[in-house]
Amino acid sequence: DVADLPGVPDWLPDHLRADGIEQLYPPQAEAVEAGVTEGQNIVAAIPTASGKTLVAELAMLSAVARGGKALYIVPLRALASEKQAEFEQFEQYGLSVGVSTGNYESDGGWLGDKDIVVATSEKVDSLVRNDAPWLEDLTCVVSDEVHLVDDGQRGPTLEVTLAKLRRLNPDLQTVALSATIGNAGELAGWLDAELVDSDWRPIELQKGVHYGQALHLEDGSQHRLSVQNSEKPTAAIVRDTLQDDTDEDGNVEEGGSTLVFVNSRRNAEAAAGRLASTVRPHLSADEKAQLEGIAAEIRDVSDTETSDDLADAVKDGAAFHHAGLARGHRELVEQAFQDRLVKVVCATPTLAAGVNTPSRRVVVRDWRRYDGSAGGMAPLSVLEVHQMMGRAGRPGLDPYGEAVLVASSHDELDELFERYVWADPEPVRSKLAAEPALRTHILATVASGFARSRSGLLEFLEQTLYASQTDESGRLERVVDDVLTYLERNGFLEVDAGELDATSLGHTVSRLYLDPMSAAEIVDGLEYWARHAGKETASDEPDEAAADGFTTASELAEEREENDAVDPDDISALGLYHLVSRTPDMYQLYLRSGDREEYEMALYEREDELLGPTPSEFEDERFEDWLSALKTARLLEDWASEVDEETITERYGVGPGDIRGKVETAQWLLGAAESLAGEVDSDAARAISKARIRVEHGVRAELVDLAGVRGVGRKRARRLFEAGIADRAQLRDAAKPVVLAALRGRRKTAENVLENAGHRNPSMEGVEPDPDVEVSEE
Ligand code: ADP
Numbered sequence: 001d002v003a004d005l006p007g008v009p010d011w012l013p014d015h016l017r018a019d020g021i022e023q024l025y026p027p028q029a030e031a032v033e034a035g036v037t038e039g040q041n042i043v044a045a046i047p048t049a050s051g052k053t054l055v056a057e058l059a060m061l062s063a064v065a066r067g068g069k070a071l072y073i074v075p076l077r078a079l080a081s082e083k084q085a086e087f088e089q090f091e092q093y094g095l096s097v098g099v100s101t102g103n104y105e106s107d108g109g110w111l112g113d114k115d116i117v118v119a120t121s122e123k124v125d126s127l128v129r130n131d132a133p134w135l136e137d138l139t140c141v142v143s144d145e146v147h148l149v150d151d152g153q154r155g156p157t158l159e160v161t162l163a164k165l166r167r168l169n170p171d172l173q174t175v176a177l178s179a180t181i182g183n184a185g186e187l188a189g190w191l192d193a194e195l196v197d198s199d200w201r202p203i204e205l206q207k208g209v210h211y212g213q214a215l216h217l218e219d220g221s222q223h224r225l226s227v228q229n230s231e232k233p234t235a236a237i238v239r240d241t242l243q244d245d246t247d248e249d250g251n252v253e254e255g256g257s258t259l260v261f262v263n264s265r266r267n268a269e270a271a272a273g274r275l276a277s278t279v280r281p282h283l284s285a286d287e288k289a290q291l292e293g294i295a296a297e298i299r300d301v302s303d304t305e306t307s308d309d310l311a312d313a314v315k316d317g318a319a320f321h322h323a324g325l326a327r328g329h330r331e332l333v334e335q336a337f338q339d340r341l342v343k344v345v346c347a348t349p350t351l352a353a354g355v356n357t358p359s360r361r362v363v364v365r366d367w368r369r370y371d372g373s374a375g376g377m378a379p380l381s382v383l384e385v386h387q388m389m390g391r392a393g394r395p396g397l398d399p400y401g402e403a404v405l406v407a408s409s410h411d412e413l414d415e416l417f418e419r420y421v422w423a424d425p426e427p428v429r430s431k432l433a434a435e436p437a438l439r440t441h442i443l444a445t446v447a448s449g450f451a452r453s454r455s456g457l458l459e460f461l462e463q464t465l466y467a468s469q470t471d472e473s474g475r476l477e478r479v480v481d482d483v484l485t486y487l488e489r490n491g492f493l494e495v496d497a498g499e500l501d502a503t504s505l506g507h508t509v510s511r512l513y514l515d516p517m518s519a520a521e522i523v524d525g526l527e528y529w530a531r532h533a534g535k536e537t538a539s540d541e542p543d544e545a546a547a548d549g550f551t552t553a554s555e556l557a558e559e560r561e562e563n564d565a566v567d568p569d570d571i572s573a574l575g576l577y578h579l580v581s582r583t584p585d586m587y588q589l590y591l592r593s594g595d596r597e598e599y600e601m602a603l604y605e606r607e608d609e610l611l612g613p614t615p616s617e618f619e620d621e622r623f624e625d626w627l628s629a630l631k632t633a634r635l636l637e638d639w640a641s642e643v644d645e646e647t648i649t650e651r652y653g654v655g656p657g658d659i660r661g662k663v664e665t666a667q668w669l670l671g672a673a674e675s676l677a678g679e680v681d682s683d684a685a686r687a688i689s690k691a692r693i694r695v696e697h698g699v700r701a702e703l704v705d706l707a708g709v710r711g712v713g714r715k716r717a718r719r720l721f722e723a724g725i726a727d728r729a730q731l732r733d734a735a736k737p738v739v740l741a742a743l744r745g746r747r748k749t750a751e752n753v754l755e756n757a758g759h760r761n762p763s764m765e766g767v768e769p770d771p772d773v774e775v776s777e778e
Contacts, residue, residue, distance in 0.1 A: 001023055001024075002021060002022060002023065002024065005032060005037060005058065007037035007065065007066075008037055008058060008061055008062050009065045009093065011093050015093075024051075025200065025202060027198040028051050031044055031058070032058065034196060036055060036058055036175060037058050038062070039063070039066075039139075039171075039173045041174045041193035041194065042059070042174075042176070042193050042196060043176045043187045043188040043193045043194070044176070044177050045179070045180055045184035045187075046197075046198045047179070047180050047205075047390050048390030048391060049390055049395075052144075055177065056142045056144070056177060057087075059140055059173065059175045060072065060087075063140035064116065066139070068137075068138075068140060069114070069115060069117075069137050069140075070116045070117070070139070070140040070141070071116075071117050071118075071138050071142070071165075072116065072118045073119060073121050073143045073158070073161070074118060074120055074145075075121070075144060075145040075148050075154070076120070077101045078323050080100075080119065081327055083099075083118045084097060084118050095115045096115050097114060097115070097117075098110070098111045098113075098114035099117070099118045101120055101123055109132070111134060112132075112133065112134035121157050122154070124161050124165070125161045125444070125513075126513050128161065128164050128444075128448060129444050129447065129513070130511055135165065136168050136169060139169070139171070139173060140173040141165055141173070141175070142175045143158065143162060143174070143175070145177065146158070146176040146177060146178045147178045147179050147181050149428060149465055150426075152431045152434060155430070155432075156431055156438075156441060157441070159464050159465050160432070160444075160445070160464065162191070163463045163464050164448075164450060166191075167450060167460070174191050174192075174193060176191055176193065178428075179387050179390075179425070181383060182424055182428070183428060186465075187428065187465070190465045202395040203398065204393065204400040205401045205403060206218060206400055206402045207420075207421045208402065208403070209404055209417060210404045210405070211406075211408075211409075211410065211413040212410075213225050213236070216417075217404075218422075223240075225237065225240045226240070232274075233406050234363055234365050235274070237258060237361065237363055238260070238275055238279065238344050238363075239282075241255065241256050241257065241361045242255040242282045243282075255282070256360030256394075256397075257337065257344060258343070258345075258360065258361045258362070259344075259345050259347065259357060259361070259362045259388075259392070260363045260365055261346075261348070261362070261363065261364045261365060261388045262346055262348065263366035263368065263369035263370070264369065264370070265322040265324050265655060266655060267346075268347060269346075271346040271365070272310075272313040272344070272346040273309065273312070273313055275344050275346065276312070276316035276318040279317035279343045279344055282317070287317065287341055288315075290341055291314055291342070292315055294332055294336050294342075295312070296311070297332055298310050298314055301326050301328035301332070305656070306324070306325070306656070307329065310329055310333070314333070314336065314342060317341065317342055317344070318346070319337070319344070319345050319346070320333075321346070321347040322347060322348040333345065345359075349369075349387075358395070359391060359393075359394065360392070360398050360401065360402070361403065361404070362401070362403035363405075363406065364403070364404070367379055367405055368380065381426055382419070382426055385405070385420045386420075388403070405420060429469060430465040430470075432464055433475070433479055435482070436515055436584060438479055438483045439483050439487070439515060442480065442484070442487065443502065444510045445457060446493060446500045446501070447506055447507050447510035448510065451500065452499065452501075453498050454480075454484065454495075455498065456500075458476070458480060461476060484500070487516060490520040491505055491506075492505060492520075504679065505519075505523075505680070508675055508676065508679050509676075512672040512675060512676075513672075514583075514585060514669075515583070515584050518583035518585040519672070519676060521579070522580070522672070522673045522676050523676055526611070526673070526680060528612050529575070529611045529682075530684075571688075571691075572606075573690075573691040574606060574634070575609040575611045576670065576687070576688055576691045577632070577633035577634075577636040577637055577666065578609075578610050578629050579611045579612070580665075580666055580673060581628075581632035581633045581636070583669060585669060586665050587662075588625070588629055589628060589631045589635065589652055589654065589662075591624065591627060591628055595631065596627065599630050599634075602630060603627065631652070632662060635648060635652050635654070636662060636695055638651070639659060639695065639698045640694040640700070641700055642699055642700055642703075642714055642718060663695055663696070663698070667692055667695055670688055670689075671692060674689055690704070697713070699714045699718070702721065705727040706731065709731065709753060711749070711752045712753055712756075716742075716749075719742045719743070719744070720742045720743075723741065723742035723775075724738070728757050731754070731759075732758055735770065736750075736764060736767045737768060737773075738770045739754065740767050740768070741771070741775060742773055745769045750764050
């Protein structure tokens with residue numbers, strides 16, 4: 001009973017009751033018995049939707065009640081705001097909550113006053129690197145979805161970060177929440193924690209496979225679907241779920257909703273569009289009216305194609321959900337699904353793991369997805385599929401949940417039963433021993449003082465999951481030595497008789513949150529440019545000058561001297577974009593068939609602009625990488641030359657979200673390159689800064705100032721420029737009718753823009769657009 005919880009604040013029982021929680025779920029009760037409210041380390045491996053969040057809250061609230069401070073580590077940036085909103089309900093009792101994502105270079109000083117902080121593991125790692133003093137005050141850390149230590153990309157960061165936090169404060173309470181996995185006991189061993197390992201679910205789950213017009217369920221039963229002509233399996237399931245059911249006793253069970261998991265954002269959008277026509281005939285007039293209202297709200301969130309597509313689907317009772325949606329969109333979709341207005345949501349697995357959207361049925365339509373490192377389609381893990389399936393069944397509403405995969409042949413039916421329905425989730429394994437991960441984390445561990453010698457470093461690494469899982473003796477030592485050699489050779493570390501010291505460059509790289517290999521590539525590129533760029537102009541120009549016959553010898557000598565000094569404006573933006581695109585911190589675009597020829601041509605045309613020697617074509621892999629980086633760089637160049645989004649998406653075969661992703665990464669890496677230029681005394685900083693701002697706003701050089709005014713952006717900046725307004729100062733002084741015309745008569749926009757440019761009286765009342773200003777169409 002919630003009245004009998006030791007160690008929690010007095011107000012909590014009433015608060016929980018007001019939320020409909022009178023009794024703890026069994027795994028929650030187990031966690032309390034194991035001491036979660038009394039500072040005990042806990043690993044809780046329990047199924048999706050079985051109340052893990054409350055376990056975390058019990059730990060954090062009791063820690064704060066004892067005068068401490070708690071940190072909640074989320075696996076995805078998109079989940080941070082969600083958790084923040086959830087914990088902010090405690091602010092009415094005087095607790096403060098802060099969230100920290102993004103910007104990896106500050107120490108987040110303001111978070112020092114908060115009782116509960118929510119952050120991603122990358123953010124926490126960067127806070128450690130930047131010596132955030134308040135980290136030592138933490139008394140409780142919660143790691144959500146800790147099974148993701150298995151993730152090759154992000155797992156090592158979580159693993160090392162937990163080890164560092166625990167070293168900063170040896171009394172730190174660690175609470176790790178995990179999906180059901182094969183080896184939860186190992187995680188508990190690693191974290192010196194009590195284990196709560198449970199299969200209990202608040203509502204029964206029936207897993208199965210759809211094949212040949214029927215759902216085959218794990219208890220051996222079959223549920224036949226009525227299929228309308230040429231209907232796809234997913235549509236048939238969605239329609240079947242929408243229909244009311246009458247059981248043997250004549251009880252009517254109202255129609256329900258379906259959650260469909262697919263393998264990409266684009267597929268989620270396409271499936272939602274198609275399923276809208278399945279749902280539409282089942283909507284009542286009242287539902288249609290309400291959905292129209294939500295669709296309008298969705299269009300209000302943003303003025304993009306995604307927004308339009310989402311609104312169109314929602315109006316018909318269907319929706320898509322993925323990490324590329326704006327937060328406002330996600331919230332509207334989740335709410336409408338919970339309110340049972342939206343009847344089907346098509347989602348990608350990434351986000352669905354953390355969002356609380358139970359549904360009568362779950363369809364896992366795609367069980368393979370594109371995996372770059374595998375070079376093709378790869379099957380999802382059992383763990384992922386079970387997490388998706390776990391979203392089936394709404395406690396208190398459904399008798400049980402049903403979750404099915406979709407098979408296209410009888411063989412596949414058997415395979416999917418074997419592979420997923422009967423299978424146990426995989427054990428979680430540390431990925432720390434991968435070189436890129438170790439490179440980054442060893443440098444950071446030395447730079448932030450967690451280890452000052454080779455033996456200290458090994459001792460620190462002994463506290464990781466990796467060390468507790470590996471029994472091959474000497475392996476850790478061997479990779480560590482390789483990495484130390486690499487870091488020393490590239491000037492990041494000094495090694496002296498087993499003592500380790502980060503160089504100034506090493507400290508900068510660690511604080512910038514760069515992979516040391518990226519930093520080495522950038523430094524090499526800048527040095528290459530300093531050696532080569534000036535020389536070319538020095539040899540070209542005197543020839544020309546001599547040709548016109550009027551240059552004296554002394555003038556020639558003078559000119560030669562000037563040309564020997566490198567002109568920083570000579571660096572081509574493409575060269576810089578290529579430089580950052582070939583670092584391991586940038587996900588490059590892949591070369592598609594036919595691309596190779598195109599980019600080989602482009603390479604020979606523009607080789608002079610690149611900051612480094614082109615690898616020989618016999619070094620197959622490096623050459624291919626070089627070309628992929630060029631493709632990525634050209635995308636960035638197009639973006640920074642005001643090529644419109646639609647053309648870019650077609651030219652490179654990417655989605656709008658991908659452009660944004662590349663642009664954000666390039667912005668970050670160019671910012672880091674600017675700092676590195678300072679570190680190695682390069683003259684390139686100004687040119688890098690210009691290239692960075694162009695990418696940030698997606699504009700040519702002449703628009704950089706205008707596009708920096710909030711609310712302007714690349715298209716409006718171009719129109720203002722065409723109307724004769726070249727920069728922020730001119731915008732303030734411009735005639736209002738001209739501004740209004742350039743902004744296509746939109747008064748509200750014009751007022752906003754003028755205000756942001758620092759205009760004293762931005763009002764557009766009574767102003768008419770100047771008819772002489774020609775405005776280009778969209
Ligand atoms: P997950 O394990 O996926 O994090 P949640 O913590 O989101 O699951 O819990 C799922 C739902 O169960 C939430 O809506 C939550 O309010 C509800 N819930 C959690 N604990 C209890 C309880 N003891 N009694 C009733 N409902 C509960």
